Amino acid sequence: ITVETASFDLQLLKNPDISGKEYQEGEQLGFWNIREYVLCRDGHVCQHCYGRSKDPVLNVHHLESRRTGGDSPGNLITLCETCHKALHRGEITLKAKRGQSFRAEAFMGIMRWEVLDRLKASHPELEVQNTYGYRTKHVRIANGIAKSHCADAFCIGGNLGAERLGEFFFQKQTRRNNRQIHKLSILKGAL
Numbered sequence: 001i002t003v004e005t006a007s008f009d010l011q012l013l014k015n016p017d018i019s020g021k022e023y024q025e026g027e028q029l030g031f032w033n034i035r036e037y038v039l040c041r042d043g044h045v046c047q048h049c050y051g052r053s054k055d056p057v058l059n060v061h062h063l064e065s066r067r068t069g070g071d072s073p074g075n076l077i078t079l080c081e082t083c084h085k086a087l088h089r090g091e092i093t094l095k096a097k098r099g100q101s102f103r104a105e106a107f108m109g110i111m112r113w114e115v116l117d118r119l120k121a122s123h124p125e126l127e128v129q130n131t132y133g134y135r136t137k138h139v140r141i142a143n144g145i146a147k148s149h150c151a152d153a154f155c156i157g158g159n160l161g162a163e164r165l166g167e168f169f170f171q172k173q174t175r176r177n178n179r180q181i182h183k184l185s186i187l188k189g190a191l
Helices: 010-014 020-024 034-041 081-089 103-122 133-142 149-157
Strands: 002-004 058-062 076-080 129-131
Touching: 002 103, 002 149, 034 058, 034 076, 058 081, 076 081, 133 149
Parallel strands: 002 129
Antiparallel strands: 058 076
16 A cells, blocks of 8 residues: 655645745745734734724734634734724624635645554555655656546556556545534434
């Protein structure tokens, strides 16, 4: 069993044209911290009242809680002290929505090694090994195979002379439990 334990290139997901030293020159280059970056990105202006409150004190607010949304710039917005306090009192609501989240990609980056370890534990009779994306890419290019997920799986398997079935296994993550208290329609067999 061969598993490709590749990590997601988050910068490439954000900017498909990135290359070379641009990886070292991200969006926060030249800023001391995330707060300074967000204030500059928002033009040092409250993103709710746009300066109408005349409050000179600016805060960086988490659109989604720090625990669930983190401190990424896409989860932060500039608010003046007046609007920030009013928001926390429930007097105003923001129209701004959280930026792109890479939660699923981060989860897969963490789980890739767990998948490999579980395969090794569940199949001790087989040789379970890992490979990396650069190896898969080399095999694909050296054999003139077009880029696709199925073609990459074929290259990872290593038997390029095998006949392809034209089918592939697709797995989707689904919730194990439904903790919703109220349902609009009663499920079959439910009381």
